[in-house]
Amino acid sequence: xxxxxxxxxxxxxxxxxxxxxxxxxxxxxxxxxxxxxxxxxxxxxxxxxxxxxxxxxxxxxxxxxxxxxxxxxxxxxxxxxxxxxxxxxxxxxxxxxxxxxxxxxxxxxxxxxxxxxxxxxxxxxxxxxxxxxxxxxxxxxxxxxxxxxxxxxxxxxxxxxxxxxxxxxxxxxxxxxxxxxxxxxxxxxxxxxxxxxxxxxxxxxxxxxxxxxxxxxxxxxxxxxxxxxxxxxxxxxxxxxxxxxxxxxxxxxxxxxxxxxxxxxxxxxxxxxxxxxxxxxxxxxxxxxxxxxxxxxxxxxxxxxxxxxxxxxxxxxxxxxxxxxxxxxxxxxxxxxxxxxxxxxxxxxxxxxxxxxxxxxxxxxxxxxxxxxxxxxxxxxxxxxxxxxxxxxxxxxxxxxxxxxxxxxxxxxxxxxxxxxxxxxxxxxxxxxxxxxxxxxxxxxxxxxxxxxxxxxxxxxxxxxxxxxxxxxxxxxxxxxxxxxxxxxxxxxxxxxxxx
Ligand code: NAP
Numbered sequence: 365x366x367x368x369x370x371x372x373x374x375x376x377x378x379x380x381x382x383x384x385x386x387x388x389x390x391x392x393x394x395x396x397x398x399x400x401x402x403x404x405x406x407x408x409x410x411x412x413x414x415x416x417x418x419x420x421x422x423x424x425x426x427x428x429x430x431x432x433x434x435x436x437x438x439x440x441x442x443x444x445x446x447x448x449x450x451x452x453x454x455x456x457x458x459x460x461x462x463x464x465x466x467x468x469x470x471x472x473x474x475x476x477x478x479x480x481x482x483x484x485x486x487x488x489x490x491x492x493x494x495x496x497x498x499x500x501x502x503x504x505x506x507x508x509x510x511x512x513x514x515x516x517x518x519x520x521x522x523x524x525x526x527x528x529x530x531x532x533x534x535x536x537x538x539x540x541x542x543x544x545x546x547x548x549x550x551x552x553x554x555x556x557x558x559x560x561x562x563x564x565x566x567x568x569x570x571x572x573x574x575x576x577x578x579x580x581x582x583x584x585x586x587x588x589x590x591x592x593x594x595x596x597x598x599x600x601x602x603x604x605x606x607x608x609x610x611x612x613x614x615x616x617x618x619x620x621x622x623x624x625x626x627x628x629x630x631x632x633x634x635x636x637x638x639x640x641x642x643x644x645x646x647x648x649x650x651x652x653x654x655x656x657x658x659x660x661x662x663x664x665x666x667x668x669x670x671x672x673x674x675x676x677x678x679x680x681x682x683x684x685x686x687x688x689x690x691x692x693x694x695x696x697x698x699x700x701x702x703x704x705x706x707x708x709x710x711x712x713x714x715x716x717x718x719x720x721x722x723x724x725x726x727x728x729x730x731x732x733x734x735x736x737x738x739x740x741x742x743x744x745x746x747x748x749x750x751x752x753x754x755x756x757x758x759x760x761x762x763x764x765x766x767x768x769x770x771x772x773x774x775x776x777x778x779x780x781x782x783x784x785x786x787x788x789x790x791x792x793x794x795x796x797x798x799x800x801x802x803x804x805x806x807x808x809x810x811x812x813x814x815x816x817x818x819x820x821x822x823x824x825x826x827x828x829x830x831x832x833x834x835x836x837x838x839x840x841x842x843x844x845x846x847x848x849x850x851x852x853x854x855x856x857x858x859x860x861x862x863x864x
Pocket of ligand 1: 517518519520521522526544545546547548575576577578579580581582585596597598599601602604605619620621622652653654754756782821822823827833
């Protein structure tokens with residue numbers, strides 16, 4: 365029985381290296397979206413718990429910042445090795461709490477392992493610049509300094525990978541972390557806290573406080589001693605957080621929604637495009653920020669592409685992600701399912717033609733979980749709501765166009781700017797598209813998903829606020845630039861004035 369993997373039936377917060385019961389004995393059930401089974405209870409902590417965690421983090425951070433970065437990195441290496449040993453265990457738990465199929469769960473855990481080793485390498489880099497000073501006998505350099513106590517708020521759809529994109533750069537740079545995972549998916553945070561402890565991360569460097577965003581998340585945003593908020597989630601929440609952080613002059617990094625498109629040009633390898641579209645549209649049941657929800661296809665290929673997609677969509681096996689045969693798992697919860705259904709109605713009312721799916725699966729075993737059939741709309745126009753709003757489910761819209769210029773214009777004509785993709789064999793199309801597609805990530809001859817951790821991850825326009833997760837760019841969120849001038853002339857030298 366897979367539930368045997370869940371050893372803890374009631375979670376506690378992880379504060380100052382101890383498992384601490386929330387100050388208020390309130391809990392929410394965590395439900396396996398594949399079958400409706402209760403996995404465990406997660407505490408609904410309050411502001412008091414956040415305050416307690418921040419006090420611990422403040423003390424720990426002062427010491428941690430003085431540990432040489434290569435030694436801080438040693439801990440990350442150990443974290444990476446423990447995650448590697450436990451990859452299968454973590455992957456199965458991830459599938460149980462989130463629903464994504466086991467193959468994808470393994471991929472997500474691998475992303476965390478990759479991030480651990482990559483950021484551990486930063487312990488011997490964390491490069492600044494040395495530069496000539498304008499005055500004689502003077503030395504100038506810039507270096508990265510930790511910010512202090514940082515807050516990370518993560519969503520349910522990538523409960524381990526996103527947390528590693530944020531916490532590992534924060535740790536290697538000498539910060540202490542308060543982490544609030546999504547209430548739907550707390551098991552990855554519990555498992556990671558155990559790994560931090562075993563890897564020898566000093567007490568208080570990472571603290572996990574479980575609870576609702578409106579309470580724990582908000583208390584973190586408002587806390588005067590949390591100097592950075594790094595958030596991934598929906599635009600509504602991100603906007604609220606940004607407003608508060610703006611008032612408090614708090615650094616905030618936001619990674620939010622997407623409305624990602626695959627462009628298929630007339631010279632594309634059609635079979636390759638079909639595979640890329642299927643993987644990015646229906647993987648994780650469309651519940652990825654980088655999920656493909658629009659196919660912008662040259663009109664000459666439209667019918668052939670539709671036929672091939674329909675034929676392949678029929679083959680998608682749906683069900684509990686722990687069964688290796690299933691290629692698409694459930695939707696996270698009832699609210700997610702209802703939101704998708706709402707958009708099906710909107711699409712129909714707008715005049716889009718439904719070619720497949722469009723309904724929740726609720727017969728037999730499906731009735732225990734939340735499942736939705738892979739769905740294809742065609743004859744969608746660029747201005748329809750289903751073509752511009754994030755649905756977050758397995759719903760794909762086909763938008764025909766006449767040229768590359770039109771395809772790029774349609775791609776860019778949404779408020780989001782996370783990921784885009786083009787299938788073409790023409791080198792001129794490739795270079796024009798990678799220059800003109802207004803997204804933070806561009807794929808050529810691959811779908812819209814598949815980020816590697818050593819490159820920056822994030823989007824333009826409404827997807828974010830200019831910061832990036834992962835890659836070296838993540839260090840910018842969790843460090844302050846410090847400029848250092850050392851004058852060894854033994855006399856007062858005034859910049860800009862005493863220049864000979
Ligand atoms: P969400 O509802 O905004 O929740 C995200 C996190 O914020 C959760 O931990 C949530 O806590 C917390 N939260 C909610 N209200 C808050 C508040 N007032 N103050 C502080 N924290 C608060 O988003 P979601 O539905 O979980 O995630 C799906 C969204 O994430 C999609 O829009 C998707 O595109 C986006 N996403 C973006 C990226 C990216 O890198 N661009 C990656 C993955 C996902 P509780 O849920 O526990 O209450």
